[in-house]
Amino acid sequence: MDGRKQIFSSKNEFRISTLKFHPTESNIFICGGFSPEVKSWDIRTSKVLRVYKAAVQQTLDMLFLPEGKEFVTSTDAVSRDSADRTIIAWDFQSAAKISNQIFHERYTCPSLTLHPKESMFVAQTNGNYMALFSAQRPYRINKKKRYEGHKVEGFAVGCEFSPDGTLLVTGSSDGKVFFYNYHTARIIRTLSAHKEACVSAIFHPVLPSLLATCDWAGEVKIWQ
Template sequence: MKSKEITNVLSIRHTSPFRYCDWSRTSRQLTTCCFDGRVNVYDFLNFGKISDTLKVDTQPTTIRWWEGEDNKVLIGGSNSFLASYDLRSGKEIAKYKFKCGKILALEFFTDEKSFVASSDEVNRQSAEHNLIVWDLRMGAKVSNQIFHERYTCPCIRAHPSGANFLAQTTGNYIARFSTQKPYRLDKFVRYQNHTVNEFPVSFDITKDGSFVYSGSSSESLVCYKHSNGNYLRTVPLPPTNDGQDAACVDVRCHPVLPSMVAVSDWHGRLHVVQ
């Protein structure tokens, strides 16, 4: 962008605020989930008009396109809602049944056959449901308790190699797990030089898989080496105009340049860091 001003290409409006959005594999479509229970699909080859709409029985909290499929979506929501839908027919493909509270995050494995979901169902006696791996098409749970710490995981990312996936924890660190059964926790690698403090702090992995960038409640972006979890550096975010600190809550790595990262903070500001 040569201009310092943002050019508004298209405004998408809805009767209810958006909760989450996800681009399709081809980037032709954008799907959004809203507070009123609607899931809309916007077609950008047709000027961003709504091409499909679903209405679910609860408030959706997160949504993901199926890997390799541009007509199917996976939706997580409140009250243990987790299901896949075919957008062409509007019918449910699979229901993933378990009592887990609210779905916080979803991530597909690179094998396109399974995915991992995190929920807020964690108590003093059990952490059984904070991370669960599912068979995508059969709707069956394929993991037992894989994370024994009693922390919720607001963000999950699969490594591009397909060998492992990472989960942000409210214990102020990112944990690493194998994508092969029994999905063991890597006890020797932990990314821990940032804080969460009940914020929905996210992170991302560079496309080449070399680095992990995490947000932090301490108003900063933190970089780690993926292979061994070594801390590399911290980039502080500027304070707001009125001097308030702002937690860094979302992170997205550039798809080509591994040193460029887009981050957003709790006050709604967007920063590009290089």
């Protein structure tokens, strides 16, 4: 990073656990964490653009939907009267809450990922399965398709699509990596990657034959 200069610096009043850049506005990002609020920032001015408020204690992950006009957040809300706030859809420009009637099961969703070609997104759940949703209003869940076989068990296990969208990959609390066929939701193969919980598995953005994995203990591996 020699020769690079810092272009943004700011102090946030809550601990940040997730940050995402806007897909079309390169100078804007959103951040969330241990707070009821999600904030959007402008790098050019180092100022907060908008604040998105929900009756939750923590934002676990965030995901911009196609074109960046809307985004969804996953939260820590799991009690009987708050299960309808587990996943919330927001209007980016107005900061209005579009819907909190998206996911009604009492599981938190530690990670979200968008399909690269279709208007769909997936939520990893602590129910040991991944749920499929439409990325268009009203963001309906696909009740006929569920990706299950791996284990989450309270870990912040990530999931991701392959660049061509045919595979869905996820880590597992038993250290394995699971590869699912996106269309059939069937397990294609598993990889015994780590001794500790595998919390992330991601494809290389240019070389899809390469896969990076990491575990809870900090071990990182690259697979071909």
